[in-house]
Amino acid sequence: MERRKFFASALSLAPALYFHPVAEKNPYMRRHILIEAHRGNSANAPENTIASFSEAIAIGVDRIELDLHCSRDGKLVVMHDDSVDRTTNGTGNVKELDYEYIRQLDAGSWKSVKYKGEKVPLLQEVYELCKGKVMVNIDLKDARAVPALARITLEMGMEDSVVITGLVPACTEDIRNKEAFLTMFYENDEVFDSLKNSGQNIKAIEHAIRQARQYGLPGFLFPFDFVNPDIVYRAHLHGLAVNVWDVNTPEQTEHVVQCGADALMTDDPAMAVKSLKRFRL
Numbered sequence: 001m002e003r004r005k006f007f008a009s010a011l012s013l014a015p016a017l018y019f020h021p022v023a024e025k026n027p028y029m030r031r032h033i034l035i036e037a038h039r040g041n042s043a044n045a046p047e048n049t050i051a052s053f054s055e056a057i058a059i060g061v062d063r064i065e066l067d068l069h070c071s072r073d074g075k076l077v078v079m080h081d082d083s084v085d086r087t088t089n090g091t092g093n094v095k096e097l098d099y100e101y102i103r104q105l106d107a108g109s110w111k112s113v114k115y116k117g118e119k120v121p122l123l124q125e126v127y128e129l130c131k132g133k134v135m136v137n138i139d140l141k142d143a144r145a146v147p148a149l150a151r152i153t154l155e156m157g158m159e160d161s162v163v164i165t166g167l168v169p170a171c172t173e174d175i176r177n178k179e180a181f182l183t184m185f186y187e188n189d190e191v192f193d194s195l196k197n198s199g200q201n202i203k204a205i206e207h208a209i210r211q212a213r214q215y216g217l218p219g220f221l222f223p224f225d226f227v228n229p230d231i232v233y234r235a236h237l238h239g240l241a242v243n244v245w246d247v248n249t250p251e252q253t254e255h256v257v258q259c260g261a262d263a264l265m266t267d268d269p270a271m272a273v274k275s276l277k278r279f280r281l
Contacts, residue, residue: 028163028185028219028241033256034062034263035272036137038246039080043268046111047087048078049118053129059269063135066126067166070145075099076123076152082141086110088120095142123149127156137185137265139166146171150179165221172215185243186212187221205231209238219243219262224252232260250275 040052041059053064067080077094084090084097088105099122108115123138130136136158138149153159164175164184175182186208208220219241222231232242244256245265253275256264266272 026218026239026241028243028262029236029239030241030262033261033276035060035269035276036063036065036243036245036263036265037061037269038065038265038267039067040064041269043248043271046108046115046118048080048121049107049115050121050125050129051108051115051118053126056269057130057133060273061134061269063137063263064126064130065137065139065165065265066123067139067141068123068145068149069094070142070148071099071102072096073098073100074144074148075102076145076148077102078121078123078126080139080141084120095144124152124156127152127158131156131158131161135161135163137163137165140164140168140171141166143167143171143174146175146179150182153182168217172217176215184215184217185219185221185241186215186217202230202234205234209235209240212240213238221245221265224256227256227259227261229259236260247272 037053037056039047040049041055042052045052045055048066056064066078069077069079069082071077071094077099079087079094081087083093084102084105087110088107089109090101090105094102102120105120106117107120108118126136140146140149153162159181162183164182165187168184168187172184175184188208188211204226212220220235221243224244224247227242227244235242241262243263243265244261247253247256247264247266248268248271250271253264253272257276264272
């Protein structure tokens with residue numbers, strides 16, 4: 001009971017301490033923390049499949065996250081790994097395979113027999129599922145996908161519901177010059193890891209803020225163990241949103257909410273919904 005009271009108290013204080021008025025100009029800075037499903041309901045369903053995304057939407061998430069590759073024949077394939085080996089019954093790298101082959105693979109049985117026959121989806125299929133229901137975070141794995149990603153996003157009217165992470169800032173300038181309507185979050189794990197490991201979190205956030213402002217990005221995707229209240233406060237002072245991954249326990253959920261983060265990414269959306277429901281801001 002005492003722990004519950006502490007959690008509720010901390011949640012009530014979080015927006016007052018860490019929510020900045022500039023948020024009115026940045027739609028990704030939130031008074032109510034968003035829940036994002038990492039590869040869908042990936043703790044319980046085969047990641048990056050329609051089944052996984054459908055379950056996450058039914059649970060009540062605000063945004064789903066997916067990984068995007070480009071097949072040999074230019075199709076936008078939703079898969080995390082470079083190869084199909086781990087999550088299907090096939091073999092080979094996505095970029096060296098035609099989608100006709102990939103489509104025939106079983107992307108569900110590795111997780112559970114109940115998902116036998118689940119297919120590797122195309123981005124268009126995920127957009128069709130999500131449109132009007134949830135936002136989409138695309139972890140871009142292959143820069144070759146950008147032109148088709150931009151075209152399909154516009155054609156399906158998803159430009160206001162999609163954010164891009166992955167390969168940021170590596171291909172940020174190219175996207176900004178050619179596909180300026182695509183929204184990107186800053187994510188640079190190499191910088192975070194190197195500075196975090198040397199105890200230089202403040203230097204890391206200052207570097208990230210400079211780069212985000214340079215490219216006109218609205219926010220960050222930070223690893224869970226990088227985030228603390230001061231990091232979030234510094235980002236918010238500059239009008240930049242903070243998204244945190246992976247958050248997979250009630251204790252981790254409590255931490256990111258206390259820090260004032262704007263969104264959390266989780267493999268277990270049911271856990272996150274349950275943890276936040278009693279204390280929803």
